[in-house]
Amino acid sequence: xxxxxxxxxxxxxxxxxxxxxxxxxxxxxxxxxxxxxxxxxxxxxxxxxxxxxxxxxxxxxxxxxxxxxxxxxxxxxxxxxxxxxxxxxxxxxxxxxxxxxxxxxxxxxxxxxxxxxxxxxxxxxxxxxxxxxxxxxxxxxxxxxxxxxxxxxxxxxxxxxxxxxxxxxxxxxxxxxxxxxxxxxxxxxxxxxxxxxxxxxxxxxxxxxxxxxxxxxxxxxxxxxxxxxxxxxxxxxxxxxxxxxxxxxxxxxxxxxxxxxxxxxxxxxxxxxxxxxxxxxxxxxxxxxxxxxxxxxxxxxxxxxxxxxxxxxxxxxxxxxxxxxxxxxxxxxxxxxxxxxxxxxxxxxxxxxxxxxxxxxxxxxxxxxxxxxxxxxxxxxxxxxxxxxxxxxxxxxxxxxxxxxxxxxxxxxxxxxxxxxxxxxxxxxxxxxxxxxxxxxxxxxxxxxxxxxxxxx
Numbered sequence: 001x002x003x004x005x006x007x008x009x010x011x012x013x014x015x016x017x018x019x020x021x022x023x024x025x026x027x028x029x030x031x032x033x034x035x036x037x038x039x040x041x042x043x044x045x046x047x048x049x050x051x052x053x054x055x056x057x058x059x060x061x062x063x064x065x066x067x068x069x070x071x072x073x074x075x076x077x078x079x080x081x082x083x084x085x086x087x088x089x090x091x092x093x094x095x096x097x098x099x100x101x102x103x104x105x106x107x108x109x110x111x112x113x114x115x116x117x118x119x120x121x122x123x124x125x126x127x128x129x130x131x132x133x134x135x136x137x138x139x140x141x142x143x144x145x146x147x148x149x150x151x152x153x154x155x156x157x158x159x160x161x162x163x164x165x166x167x168x169x170x171x172x173x174x175x176x177x178x179x180x181x182x183x184x185x186x187x188x189x190x191x192x193x194x195x196x197x198x199x200x201x202x203x204x205x206x207x208x209x210x211x212x213x214x215x216x217x218x219x220x221x222x223x224x225x226x227x228x229x230x231x232x233x234x235x236x237x238x239x240x241x242x243x244x245x246x247x248x249x250x251x252x253x254x255x256x257x258x259x260x261x262x263x264x265x266x267x268x269x270x271x272x273x274x275x276x277x278x279x280x281x282x283x284x285x286x287x288x289x290x291x292x293x294x295x296x297x298x299x300x301x302x303x304x305x306x307x308x309x310x311x312x313x314x315x316x317x318x319x320x321x322x323x324x325x326x327x328x329x330x331x332x333x334x335x336x337x338x339x340x341x342x343x344x345x346x347x348x349x350x351x352x353x354x355x356x357x358x359x360x361x362x363x364x365x366x367x368x369x370x371x372x373x374x375x376x377x378x379x380x381x382x383x384x385x386x387x388x389x390x391x392x393x394x395x396x397x398x399x400x401x402x403x404x405x406x407x408x409x410x411x412x413x414x415x416x417x418x419x420x421x422x423x424x425x426x427x428x429x430x431x432x433x434x435x436x437x438x439x440x441x442x443x444x445x446x447x448x449x450x451x452x453x454x455x456x457x
Contacts, residue, residue: 033089174214
């Protein structure tokens, strides 16, 4: 693998374009480097990818499993290496910090991450092959096979989506699609008796005029949807039908999102935060519903029971956001101000002048509400829920510390997509840990079934 990725033909047609994609993505999400840096082929991550692929392809499992493992490994390394390029660019103004990150910190992180992934992957696939039917059945209680298939596909597709960010921002096709969505939304609002007008990619309502960019249409829900379709055990006709349904589904979501721009001030003082966070809210609803369904045993009435519990969970989450949202945000900021005494650059405000995204401003409330909804949907118990809320608060303060260290003096750092991804990932990860513990403890020791011994004992 080392020789293959170092071959001139492969370097020119594969490694070099991949390096440019990572450089563009790093600049797109984090910003231009603080000082000029040269991103060469040595910065591509190809050596770590070669090592990872060499081990995975040598593992004695089916080629289908090996290819799935290589996809996850490549996605992990490319994502981390893009983050490496971004952090090195921001640290370029400090030669000492740049050298430490470049020569010591990031090489160790990449190798440890790749090694951890490879060993975890081998342990999972080899233990699955070695387990008998009874042990496989008990394992499915703690971690759904569907979730195990979904996670690597989602990770790979999300990394690919993130790397395509610069291309998405310049896409002429998405510009045309945005103009169509604006015209459709204006038509729907006019039919409903609400004043609205469309001009190219600009939708004008009584709340103002808003431009629909390609990034407004490209949502991380798309790779998650594709991962779900590819992971579900569907017949090929149904799988193809689900893929064909994706464009009209996401077009409908884009139009529904634009309709929020006409909400009256009594409902939304600033509709921009709701519009930019629309897909994030949709993902939260879907996550609560899926977790509720996942925790229901496959018995008659499973879907109605899951729907009732999901509705209860979403109602409780909405009530928490409305009634205690301000207090939750104040608690996080109060803890951040305490930490700021030790780390002075810690963020103690969640918005900057001209911030129309509101990704960071909504994060404390959104994460707390999502975690409560997931806890109710999975019946995790109040003690584990309190533990998860404590871990969530710590993660929020830690995020403000990290963002403060990376922030420019005049703006809130980090691309909104990264903040929104973090907002969803942390509550879901905490809930997966809790549900796994609940399942493993509730199972208890499982006795191995053996044939009875013939004759009297």
